Amino acid sequence: xxxxxxxxxxxxxxxxxxxxxxxxxxxxxxxxxxxxxxxxxxxxxxxxxxxxxxxxxxxxxxxxxxxxxxxxxxxxxxxxxxxxxxxxxxxxxxxxxxxxxxxxxxxxxxxxxxxxxxxxxxxxxxxxxxxxxxxxxxxxxxxxxxxxxxxxxxxxxxxxxxxxxxxxxxxxxxxxxxxxxxxxxxxxxxxxxxxxxxxxxxxxxxxxxxxxxxxxxxx
Numbered sequence: 001x002x003x004x005x006x007x008x009x010x011x012x013x014x015x016x017x018x019x020x021x022x023x024x025x026x027x028x029x030x031x032x033x034x035x036x037x038x039x040x041x042x043x044x045x046x047x048x049x050x051x052x053x054x055x056x057x058x059x060x061x062x063x064x065x066x067x068x069x070x071x072x073x074x075x076x077x078x079x080x081x082x083x084x085x086x087x088x089x090x091x092x093x094x095x096x097x098x099x100x101x102x103x104x105x106x107x108x109x110x111x112x113x114x115x116x117x118x119x120x121x122x123x124x125x126x127x128x129x130x131x132x133x134x135x136x137x138x139x140x141x142x143x144x145x146x147x148x149x150x151x152x153x154x155x156x157x158x159x160x161x162x163x164x165x166x167x168x169x170x171x172x173x174x175x176x177x178x179x180x181x182x183x184x185x186x187x188x189x190x191x192x193x194x195x196x197x198x199x200x201x202x203x204x205x206x207x208x209x210x211x212x213x214x215x216x217x218x219x
Contacts, residue, residue, distance in 0.1 A: 002088060002089075002091065003037075003087060003088035003089070003090065003091050003092045003093055003094060004088075004093045004094070004132045004133075004207065004208075004211060004213075005084065005088060005094045005096070005129065005130075005131045005132050005133075006023075006093065006094065006095045006096070006131065006132065006133045006134075006135065006204065006207070007095075007096045007097075007098065007099040007101070007131040007133070007134045007135070008020055008095070008096070008097050008098070008134075008135050008137065009098060009099070009101045009102060009105075009134055009135070009136045009137070009173060009184075010136055010137035010138065010139070010144075010173065010189065011139065011141050011144045011166055011169045011170050011173065012141075012144050012145055012147075012148050012158060012159050012166060012169075013139070013143070013144030013145055013146070013147030013148040014137035014138070014139045014144050014189045015137055015139070015147075015189050015193070015196060016097050016098075016137055017097065018193060019135075019137065019189075019193075019196060019197060019200055020038060020095055020097055022193070022197040022200070023095060023197070023200055023201070023204065024036060024038060024095070026197070026201055026204075027093065029216070030215055030216050031093075031208065031213060031214070031215060031216065032213075032214040032215070032216055033214075034093060034213075035090065035091065035092045035093070036092065036093050036094075036095060037083070037084075037087035037092045037093070037094045037095070038095050038096075039079070039083055039084065039094065039095070039096050039097070040096065040097035040098065041072070041075065041076060041079060041096060041097065041098040041099055041102070042055055042056070042071070042072055042075040042076070042079075042098075043075065043079070044075075044078075044079035044082075044083045044084075044096075045078045045079055045082045045083060047075075047078050048075040048076075048078045048079050051071050051072075051074060051075040052075065054071060055068060055071055055072065055075075055157070056156075056157050056158065057156075057157055058157055059157070060157060060158075060160050060161045060162075062157065065106075065107045065110075065111025065112060065113050066107070066111075066113050066117075068106070068107050068111065069103055069107040069108075069111070069113050069117075069118060069121060070121070072102075072103045072107065073103070073121040073122075073124065073125040074125070076099075076100070076103075076125040076126065077124065077125040077126075077127075080125065080126055080127055080129055081127065084096065084129065085127065085129060088129075096131075099131060099134070100118075100122050100126065101134060101136075101173070101176055101184070103118060103121075103122075104118055104172075104176060105169055105172035105173050105176060106158070106169060106172075108172075109168070109169075109171075109172030109175065109176070110165060110168045110169055110172055130183070131183060132183075132207060132211075133183065133185065133203065133204065133207045134180070134183050134184040134185070135184075135185055135187055135200055135203060135204075136173055136174075136177050136184050136185065136186045136187060137187050137189035137196070138170070138173065138174065138186050138187065138188060138189055138190075139170075139188075139189040139190045140170075140190060141163065141166035141167045141169065141170045142163060142166075142167075143190065144166070145159065145163065145166055174186070185203040187199045187200055187203070
């Protein structure tokens with residue numbers, strides 16, 4: 001079986017890291033013969049992690065949005081060719097924290113980079129790869145930022161861009177989900193962690209069943 005590619009998206013503090021770990025545990029306990037590949041963007045390879053450091057640290061105005069988009073795409077190209085596509089070729093289920101949707105929202109919808117140009121970068125960097133399922137964790141942007149302050153994130157270049165920026169990010173994700181309803185499932189992340197996890201699992205179950213993946217416990 002070819003692998004499946006699942007991505008998580010959302011604004012800062014939406015709970016992606018926690019929910020990816022919850023989903024990992026669910027896969028281990030409920031899916032037959034399942035090999036998982038957990039990864040993230042920007043990052044995933046040694047070179048791409050170096051680009052991540054450039055992008056996520058420093059002053060808020062360090063890069064122009066178009067520069068960010070090109071750096072993101074360079075990182076993504078290494079990631080796709082070296083990690084994601086080989087894992088999918090082995091039949092693994094790949095779970096990635098952020099992918100192209102983030103670039104289209106942060107650098108496109110908010111930053112003003114032309115959509116067609118971003119689509120061209122996608123074609124160059126992704127080698128034709130599109131997620132099978134994208135889980136958008138949606139939460140009020142102010143609440144999400146408050147969560148990041150609580151946990152004291154170190155990579156905070158985007159967090160310090162201000163409330164108006166993050167309100168636009170949330171709006172951009174919601175709009176993008178409306179444009180890709182067959183791929184992007186919006187999850188209310190302003191719920192207890194367990195309830196968010198259940199909503200995610202239900203969306204993932206539908207993907208697995210439609211692709212003939214066996215579950216240890218019948219739905």
